[in-house]
Amino acid sequence: MFKIRGAEFIAPGIKRFAIEAPRIARKHEAGQFLILRLDEHGERIPLTIESADPAGGVVTIVVQSVGKTTYQLNALKAGDAILDVVGPLGKPSVIEKFGTVVIVGGGVGTALAYPTTAALKRAGNRVLSIVGGRNRDLVILEKEMRAVSDELYVTTDDGSYGEKGLVTDKLRQLLDAGETTRLVLAVGPIPMMKAVADLTRDRGIHTVVSLNPIMIDGTGMCGGCRVLVGGKSQFACVDGPEFDAREVDFNVLMQRNRMYRETEQRSLEEYKKRIESEELKGQDASCLAQGVKP
Amino acid sequence: MSATKQPSANPLTLKERIKVPRQHMPEQAAELRVLNFKEVNLGYSTELARQEALRCLECAKPTCVDFCPVGVKVKEFVQLIVEGNYLGAAAKIREDNVLPAITGRVCPQEDHCEGSCLLHKKVDSLGIGYLERFVADYEQRMSVPPAPNAAQTGKKVAIVGSGPAGLSVAGDLVQKGHEVHVFEALHEIGGVLVYGIPEFRLPKQVIREQIETMRQMGVEFETDVVVGKTVTIDELFGEEGYDAVFIATGAGLPVFLNIPGEHLNGVYSANEFLTRINLMHAYEFPKYDEPMVDLRGKHIAVIGGGNTALDAIRSARRLGGEKTYVIYRRSETEMPARIEEVRHAKQEGIEFRMLTNPVEFLDDGRGWLKAARCVEMELGEADASGRRRPIPKAGSEFDIPLQVAVIATGTSANPLIQSTTPGLETNKRGYIVADAETQKTSKRGVFAGGDIVTGGATVILAMGAGRRAARSIQEYLNSGQW
Numbered sequence: 096m097f098k099i100r101g102a103e104f105i106a107p108g109i110k111r112f113a114i115e116a117p118r119i120a121r122k123h124e125a126g127q128f129l130i131l132r133l134d135e136h137g138e139r140i141p142l143t144i145e146s147a148d149p150a151g152g153v154v155t156i157v158v159q160s161v162g163k164t165t166y167q168l169n170a171l172k173a174g175d176a177i178l179d180v181v182g183p184l185g186k187p188s189v190i191e192k193f194g195t196v197v198i199v200g201g202g203v204g205t206a207l208a209y210p211t212t213a214a215l216k217r218a219g220n221r222v223l224s225i226v227g228g229r230n231r232d233l234v235i236l237e238k239e240m241r242a243v244s245d246e247l248y249v250t251t252d253d254g255s256y257g258e259k260g261l262v263t264d265k266l267r268q269l270l271d272a273g274e275t276t277r278l279v280l281a282v283g284p285i286p287m288m289k290a291v292a293d294l295t296r297d298r299g300i301h302t303v304v305s306l307n308p309i310m311i312d313g314t315g316m317c318g319g320c321r322v323l324v325g326g327k328s329q330f331a332c333v334d335g336p337e338f339d340a341r342e343v344d345f346n347v348l349m350q351r352n353r354m355y356r357e358t359e360q361r362s363l364e365e366y367k368k369r370i371e372s373e374e375l376k377g378q379d380a381s382c383l384a385q386g387v388k389p
Numbered sequence: 390m391s392a393t394k395q396p397s398a399n400p401l402t403l404k405e406r407i408k409v410p411r412q413h414m415p416e417q418a419a420e421l422r423v424l425n426f427k428e429v430n431l432g433y434s435t436e437l438a439r440q441e442a443l444r445c446l447e448c449a450k451p452t453c454v455d456f457c458p459v460g461v462k463v464k465e466f467v468q469l470i471v472e473g474n475y476l477g478a479a480a481k482i483r484e485d486n487v488l489p490a491i492t493g494r495v496c497p498q499e500d501h502c503e504g505s506c507l508l509h510k511k512v513d514s515l516g517i518g519y520l521e522r523f524v525a526d527y528e529q530r531m532s533v534p535p536a537p538n539a540a541q542t543g544k545k546v547a548i549v550g551s552g553p554a555g556l557s558v559a560g561d562l563v564q565k566g567h568e569v570h571v572f573e574a575l576h577e578i579g580g581v582l583v584y585g586i587p588e589f590r591l592p593k594q595v596i597r598e599q600i601e602t603m604r605q606m607g608v609e610f611e612t613d614v615v616v617g618k619t620v621t622i623d624e625l626f627g628e629e630g631y632d633a634v635f636i637a638t639g640a641g642l643p644v645f646l647n648i649p650g651e652h653l654n655g656v657y658s659a660n661e662f663l664t665r666i667n668l669m670h671a672y673e674f675p676k677y678d679e680p681m682v683d684l685r686g687k688h689i690a691v692i693g694g695g696n697t698a699l700d701a702i703r704s705a706r707r708l709g710g711e712k713t714y715v716i717y718r719r720s721e722t723e724m725p726a727r728i729e730e731v732r733h734a735k736q737e738g739i740e741f742r743m744l745t746n747p748v749e750f751l752d753d754g755r756g757w758l759k760a761a762r763c764v765e766m767e768l769g770e771a772d773a774s775g776r777r778r779p780i781p782k783a784g785s786e787f788d789i790p791l792q793v794a795v796i797a798t799g800t801s802a803n804p805l806i807q808s809t810t811p812g813l814e815t816n817k818r819g820y821i822v823a824d825a826e827t828q829k830t831s832k833r834g835v836f837a838g839g840d841i842v843t844g845g846a847t848v849i850l851a852m853g854a855g856r857r858a859a860r861s862i863q864e865y866l867n868s869g870q871w
Contacts, residue, residue: 118614118619118620119619122618122619122620132576136670136676136677136678137677137678138669138677138678138679138680139576139669139679163678164678178576179576179612179613180613181574181576181613181614181615181619182615182618182619183618183619184615184618311661311664311665311668311669311679312574312575312584312664312668314574314575314615314618314803314805315641315642315803315804315805316584316639316640316641316642316660316664316803317584317643317658317660317661317664318642318643318645318658318660318661319658319661319664321645321652321658323652328645328647328651328652330642333642333803333804333805344652347652350652350653350654350756351652351654353654353756354654354682355680355681355682358674358680358681358683359680361675362674362675362678362680365675
């Protein structure tokens with residue numbers, strides 16, 4: 096069992112957990128992920144590690160409620176425990192002194208980009224960050240990102256905060272204004288990463304994306320996480336999760352990620368129904384108000 | 390049949406023994422078992438076991454022992470069954486095999502003990518696997534405590550991977566008095582036994598019982614540790630203080646066919662398909678969260694001819710697959726699967742499309758599989774594997790309508806440990822190089838065995854490597870000589 100040391104919502108439906116996992120905390124490098132399973136009947140889900148404190152034996156993850164498992168996870172509190180946590184998995188981000196780098200984080204993707212951003216900053220890069228969300232509430236980790244960026248831009252789809260528009264609009268604007276960069280790192284929803292790749296491909300800018308395919312074991316056994324990169328099958332768990340954005344077939348990724356949408360939907364609806372029918376009291380209700388009910 | 394006159398308790402003459410037919414293994418009727426995941430084979434009764442044991446010719450030089458990768462003393466344990474000493478028989482097997490209830494069920498006996506049986510020249514070979522399973526299950530029902538270990542040596546051995554090779558080494562070394570710690574990457578102990586082999590062939594309960602026995606023997610297990618990532622081999626020797634490490638991480642990533650359409654939804658690797666079903670219980674959705682494509686009424690094919698292929702397609706049948714095919718590019722004679730599994734699969738209504746090879750998976754227009762375009766094959770000259778090479782027939786293309794295809798054509802080497810262990814030599818295919826006799830690798834104190842050395846093989850071959858490794862680890866720990 097892995098004890099939850101801390102749990103707090105950082106946006107509606109988005110929660111940060113600090114989990115006691117000393118072995119993982121000691122070995123974590125930016126860009127890596129873990130896999131967790133909540134209970135005996137749970138599925139295994141991959142989640143990027145946001146930060147690690149080797150001395151305290153704790154890793155943090157940022158979780159957005161999208162399916163049954165993440166809803167269930169976001170209903171957990173400090174003091175609760177998770178049955179299985181394994182990691183750190185995947186190859187770490189390549190951290191070098193590139194010069195100027197641009198980080199693009201969309202929604203919860205910002206939390207996933209954060210450790211790599213911090214590492215790139217520490218490596219002496221000039222870091223320009225663009226973080227965005229659908230609305231003001233869904234712009235997360237602005238303060239943390241600002242601390243590790245030379246310049247930070249915020250965009251929202253509805254204009255409720257920062258500049259109105261998409262992160263890719265801002266990226267285009269920077270590049271058009273003559274900003275030269277050796278690396279763009281984009282982490283977020285697949286359409287966003289695809290749009291970034293399309294934008295940088297023509298300009299010949301090396302661009303890295305962190306992919307989130309369906310995954311089960313995460314250790315190079317099952318092959319469920321295969322992605323089409325440069326026309327060849329690659330496995331996100333051992334070859335990734337970061338890949339050269341210009342080589343990734345995003346359409347195949349999107350199509351494969353939809354494979355279980357119906358069953359996932361059914362799972363989530365049944366879970367919500369069960370929760371609603373249960374008697375909810377005290378602190379549970381406040382937790383559910385933010386985490387379970389969208 | 391006084392014991393003084395006859396060295397054997399068997400009252401039958403050799404001629405009489407040959408006349409006794411091989412005792413049929415009771416099994417669930419095919420029409421029933423395709424509706425459930427319960428074990429197909431039901432096991433011998435004591436009466437059937439005795440009848441079968443009486444057939445043993447008690448050869449002066451029993452080839453069955455030589456052909457067993459772990460050297461189970463077949464003749465001796467069968468004689469003990471004839472004497473009615475079933476616990477004695479179980480103890481005899483345990484001298485060489487720590488997982489008899491498992492090998493009794495999944496070992497390809499026809500390639501080893503039973504294939505070499507003298508009876509096989511005239512009639513059916515002795516049912517050695519069935520007898521092994523019988524005594525192992527008998528011993529389990531009697532809850533016999535494991536034999537005591539040798540005095541503690543103070544030496545620590547780390548075993549990486551809890552599949553058949555790892556468990557075999559763990560069992561052998563804990564008995565020698567060493568402290569044995571098994572690391573498992575997944576959340577359950579057993580490796581391929583739990584994620585790969587389905588319930589109807591090897592019930593989870595049987596594995597759990599065998600693991601429990603090992604725990605009682607003192608073996609420690611730790612799940613959720615990916616050696617090479619969570620902790621490195623060098624750290625196991627350094628801060629964690631182990632004296633020897635045995636690497637048995639098993640088969641790696643699936644090999645795909647590299648044909649168009651392989652990324653369509655509905656195309657699975659066998660590892661993923663079986664992991665969802667066996668390890669993650671997707672067949673019990675929604676009680677378990679793991680999703681699975683609804684197979685009811687679907688047309689499903691597995692590509693490949695090994696045990697994994699049959700495990701996958703027989704699972705698909707049980708999950709409601711209406712048409713279920715095995716597509717294999719050679720003929721049935723070349724299929725590497727166990728004979729019993731082929732027989733069972735056919736009884737269950739699975740169609741065998743031999744000498745057939747897919748060349749493309751076709752899209753239904755929405756990103757899902759709708760058919761496999763195949764070519765007919767014919768067999769040419771023997772290739773490096775000794776099997777006749779399949780050659781496509783020109784102009785023979787045809788389509789098999791399918792919604793799900795499962796690719797079971799093998800695996801490649803898992804790279805995780807090799808890439809984080811300096812000084813560990815691998816071959817050009819990425820497998821760890823280990824001595825065939827001692828299982829020693831190029832790195833001092835590190836031994837390796839099973840699929841991570843040989844590539845995909847069988848449970849019993851992995852256990853054989855485990856036995857050899859246990860012997861040389863013991864030697865190394867005693868002498869300190871590499």
